[in-house]
Amino acid sequence: MWQQLPDIKGRIFMSRIDQAFNQKKALIGFLTGGDPSIEKTIDYILEMEKAGVDLVEIGIPFSDPVAEGLVIEKANKRALEAGTTTDSLFGMVKKIREKTQIPLVFLTYMNPVFVYGAERFFKNCQESGIDGVIIPDLPFEEKEEVMELSKKYGIDRITLIAPTSQDRIVKLAKPATGFIYLVSSMGVTGVRNEINTDLEAIIKQIKKVSSVPVAVGFGISTPDQVKTIGAVSDGVIVGSAIVRIIEEHGEKADAYLYDYIKSLKDSLKETIALELS
Amino acid sequence: MRKGKYGVHGGQFIPETLMNAIIELENAYQRYKDDEQFNLELKSLLDEYAGRPSRLYFAKKMTEDLNGAKIYLKREDLNHTGSHKINNVLGQALLAKKMGKTRLIAETGAGQHGVATATAAALFGMECEIFMGKEDTDRQALNVYRMRLLGSKVNVVTSGTMTLKDAVNETFREWTKRVDDTHYVLGSVMGPHPFPEMVRDFQSVISKEIKEQILLKEGKLPDVVLACVGGGSNAMGAFYNFIDDHSVRLIGCEAAGRGIDTEQHAATLSKGTLGIFHGMKSYFCQDEYGQIAPVYSISAGLDYPGIGPEHAHLFDTKRAEYVPVTDDEAVEAFEYLSRTEGIIPAIESSHAVAHALKLVPQMKEDQIVVINISGRGDKDVAAIARYKGENIYE
Numbered sequence: 243m244w245q246q247l248p249d250i251k252g253r254i255f256m257s258r259i260d261q262a263f264n265q266k267k268a269l270i271g272f273l274t275g276g277d278p279s280i281e282k283t284i285d286y287i288l289e290m291e292k293a294g295v296d297l298v299e300i301g302i303p304f305s306d307p308v309a310e311g312l313v314i315e316k317a318n319k320r321a322l323e324a325g326t327t328t329d330s331l332f333g334m335v336k337k338i339r340e341k342t343q344i345p346l347v348f349l350t351y352m353n354p355v356f357v358y359g360a361e362r363f364f365k366n367c368q369e370s371g372i373d374g375v376i377i378p379d380l381p382f383e384e385k386e387e388v389m390e391l392s393k394k395y396g397i398d399r400i401t402l403i404a405p406t407s408q409d410r411i412v413k414l415a416k417p418a419t420g421f422i423y424l425v426s427s428m429g430v431t432g433v434r435n436e437i438n439t440d441l442e443a444i445i446k447q448i449k450k451v452s453s454v455p456v457a458v459g460f461g462i463s464t465p466d467q468v469k470t471i472g473a474v475s476d477g478v479i480v481g482s483a484i485v486r487i488i489e490e491h492g493e494k495a496d497a498y499l500y501d502y503i504k505s506l507k508d509s510l511k512e513t514i515a516l517e518l519s
Numbered sequence: 520m521r522k523g524k525y526g527v528h529g530g531q532f533i534p535e536t537l538m539n540a541i542i543e544l545e546n547a548y549q550r551y552k553d554d555e556q557f558n559l560e561l562k563s564l565l566d567e568y569a570g571r572p573s574r575l576y577f578a579k580k581m582t583e584d585l586n587g588a589k590i591y592l593k594r595e596d597l598n599h600t601g602s603h604k605i606n607n608v609l610g611q612a613l614l615a616k617k618m619g620k621t622r623l624i625a626e627t628g629a630g631q632h633g634v635a636t637a638t639a640a641a642l643f644g645m646e647c648e649i650f651m652g653k654e655d656t657d658r659q660a661l662n663v664y665r666m667r668l669l670g671s672k673v674n675v676v677t678s679g680t681m682t683l684k685d686a687v688n689e690t691f692r693e694w695t696k697r698v699d700d701t702h703y704v705l706g707s708v709m710g711p712h713p714f715p716e717m718v719r720d721f722q723s724v725i726s727k728e729i730k731e732q733i734l735l736k737e738g739k740l741p742d743v744v745l746a747c748v749g750g751g752s753n754a755m756g757a758f759y760n761f762i763d764d765h766s767v768r769l770i771g772c773e774a775a776g777r778g779i780d781t782e783q784h785a786a787t788l789s790k791g792t793l794g795i796f797h798g799m800k801s802y803f804c805q806d807e808y809g810q811i812a813p814v815y816s817i818s819a820g821l822d823y824p825g826i827g828p829e830h831a832h833l834f835d836t837k838r839a840e841y842v843p844v845t846d847d848e849a850v851e852a853f854e855y856l857s858r859t860e861g862i863i864p865a866i867e868s869s870h871a872v873a874h875a876l877k878l879v880p881q882m883k884e885d886q887i888v889v890i891n892i893s894g895r896g897d898k899d900v901a902a903i904a905r906y907k908g909e910n911i912y913e
Binding site: 304305306309311312315327328351352353354355356357358378379380381383384387402403404405406407408409410425428429430 | 530531533534535537684688692695697698792793795797798803808811
């Protein structure tokens with residue numbers, strides 16, 4: 243939800259996204275919806291939750307995912323070839339909601355939202371049980387396209403902040419809701435050996451103006467990276483590495499995903515233990 | 520109207536990672552566009568290096584043959600590097616230099632924009648990388664070699680439909696990776712603001728010259744200006760200074776490929792719908808879920824599923840008309856102009872010539888049509904031969 247106001251009895255309402263970050267560092271997993279099929283995406287989301295994922299980002303496949311590296315781009319293609327549509331994903335989310343309350347966020351480019359009809363899109367997000375949307379090609383300057391609608395239907399529009407944001411950080415962070423997606427490094431999504439951005443400095447700047455949790459994504463794949471980045475942020479986002487497991491194992495990725503997510507989660511828990519000690 | 524908006528079209532729909540680079544470019548362009556020194560340097564480059572002004576040639580034989588309006592050809596094909604693309608590239612490369620950038624990157628379809636960018640990079644001593652779809656490197660092999668000869672790296676794009684759209688995707692991805700020293704020389708009047716405005720300004724030299732030249736030769740404005748449209752840069756350049764002259768009909772010729780009733784075309788305004796892609800709101804060939812359609816044209820330069828936002832606005836307000844032209848019609852016009860005037864036009868420009876073949880006979884003798892010959896057809900000869908079932912060495 244986009245606002246935290248006490249209810250009539252003075253209780254603070256906590257959205258599903260808030261809960262993902264409540265008293266813990268969030269492990270956020272990304273996969274492309276419909277890769278390799280809608281049914282398997284449901285299984286994989288439940289499996290990742292079992293292994294300790296706190297929030298799942300579901301990519302709506304797009305013909306031209308300009309912010310993605312090769313791994314996720316290929317997943318987009320596979321999902322589209324399997325016949326995935328925005329409507330079939332809304333149907334999928336409804337089914338997932340029958341089984342779990344894990345926070346779910348859509349990652350989509352602007353065109354699928356716009357052409358579907360922004361109002362219809364956000365209404366369906368609310369009705370199916372989506373908590374937030376990330377739209378990488380909708381910068382602050384163009385937010386009017388969806389701002390009122392996301393508020394009307396109570397869907398958090400996740401703010402992206404990049405290593406190049408610099409003087410824009412305050413402007414971007416102030417109105418942020420849900421969580422802030424801090425892009426770890428320049429370029430597109432994909433596994434990286436090294437992340438050289440001074441994330442701590444950027445997070446400090448954000449924290450001065452916003453109490454919204456900051457999760458770091460792009461290029462994170464190993465338990466060590468999760469530990470290091472988890473130490474300075476409120477959450478870590480892992481995408482391409484998950485998608486690669488699905489690419490490799492197709493319909494039979496359940497156990498591999500479980501093991502992988504578990505290893506990241508354990509590593510993130512160590513971070514917390516270190517901070518407490 | 521908000522900056523960078525053309526009616527409902529335009530805008531800056533790009534990732535946050537690129538926003539500061541785009542703002543830096545916007546500021547630099549504002550700073551230099553009216554700067555006397557910058558414009559003197561650019562004019563000198565256009566005149567001395569690119570060979571401007573380009574000729575406005577009276578096509579006497581074609582006029583006699585079609586027996587309608589008088590036909591003038593705006594000879595952008597005679598520019599250095601063989602097309603109108605150099606007008607924009609010299610402007611952007613000079614701006615990039617002023618901004619302290621040392622590396623240029625660009626997408627290319629037919630290869631003309633890539634060759635122009637590689638040329639400017641050589642001239643300015645800048646590093647250069649060009650992104651080109653595999654379909655296009657195959658059908659425009661000659662231009663690939665020219666770019667390499669000029670010292671550029673050519674990256675073959677194998678994602679998506681492997682054509683111009685995918686080359687644009689890949690160049691944006693590359694820019695996201697490296698913005699500090701790199702300027703993206705976008706080749707058409709598309710993409711996020713300030714590109715549509717900046718590219719249009721650099722290309723508007725075409726209509727500025729047409730106006731001066733036709734007033735000198737005929738003492739009046741033309742009745743029709745014809746140009747081909749993919750992204751729309753040569754058309755925008757040829758239209759721009761006539762937009763307020765309401766007596767001048769502006770007609771853009773889109774690539775209808777195998778026909779707009781088939782799935783194989785790139786006729787954005789005939790068949791497209793409103794969308795948001797490649798940094799702009801405009802019309803796109805796409806499906807009901809906003810998936811960008813695989814488009815097709817014999818012409819690699821028009822093989823693009825979108826159109827610049829200012830064209831979309833001229834279309835909405837009916838100030839310009841847009842007509843579809845098929846592969847067959849374009850090839851016929853390609854041969855016609857070669858045979859009739861001894862001028863081999865680019866297959867892109869041939870789309871505009873093709874519409875003239877239909878339109879001119881219906882017009883009156885005292886009327887004037889200007890066709891923008893946006894590029895020369897040397898690059899297309901081998902592909903056209905193949906189209907006609909003949910195999911020749913390039």
